[in-house]
Amino acid sequence: MSLGVLGTKLGMTTIFDPETGNAIPVTVVQAGPCLVTQIKTKETDGYSAVQLGYSELPDRKRTLNTKEPKEVNKYLSSPEYGHLSNKGLPALRHLKEYRLDDVSSFEIGQTIGADLFEEGALVDVGGKTIGRGFAGYQKRHNFKRGNMTHGSKNHRLPGSTGAGTTPGRVYPGKRMAGRYGNTNVKIRKLTIAKIDSERNLLLIKGAIPGKTGNLVSITPALIVGQK
Incomplete structure (x- = not known):
């Protein structure tokens, strides 16, 4: 295990690679102190x-x-x-x-603070995803909808949820409607594009969990073979 740092997600922006001119989408994180x-x-x-x-x-x-x-x-x-x-x-x-x-x-x-890391290093970022409340089958599990033609009575219904007399129950883990989001997620092996040590800011390439203001934990990426 290795030491990490707690921070706050401030939002996303774009920076440009001075050598290639490519646009790099980054997430700005207030890392500490x-x-x-x-x-x-x-x-x-x-x-x-x-x-x-x-x-x-x-x-x-x-x-x-x-x-x-x-x-x-x-x-x-x-x-x-x-x-x-x-x-x-x-x-x-x-x-x-x-x-x-x-x-x-x-x-x-x-x-x-942010000086714990170096530019170009790989990090794992963990946090809670955006909560979407109680969601149905299509939004939560990307189910297909039924026919929208005249006479169809199955538009957003789930369909069959299991067998009949045997086993006479619904198996645990069946994909059904329920709470969507607000779960702990860790995005692995993201690259630190830029560091502002004076203001404790990390610019991490790509997206990280949660919305603006979300608490995140940033740790050095665990490489296979390392403890």
Whole structure:
């Protein structure tokens, strides 16, 4: 496993290759900055990993009605706020772990940004796809429609869903209407076309999951034969 970075999808645009003049469609991603919020080792947690936090929250307090009233951030639960504040870190909206073999080079509060990558490198980008709500057979599974001629009573119906008495049920996994989208997807081996380290921007060739403002995780691409 390798360290990645959390980011926000800002949208798509086009850049041009200065050598060939070809137009390159790219997705602009705000990659970090992320803070190291926890370092896990085999001795303390049973495995080694680095936890990153992303997207600092406004400092808005609320008071917990407990025997000993205490203030926590309005947007975080008490355990989450304590996990960060005890280390002197700000309130962060997103936390994610990346498992590593060696965590000795990291420290709490360290900043990770776009400079983690290099131009031309291959990366895997994971995120949630756009949610399309409850969709029917044609939109969700690309089914054909029925005849639209006079007298036809099957236009967008699914047709038969299974056998009769035997087995007397519909098999699990049958393609039917249901929730479409809003699933975790990872697009593999995308190329970083350009990096703006000052503003922590990555220009990734091609499309990535989700709509503008979507949270994504960017990690170096896993090549066959590598761990």
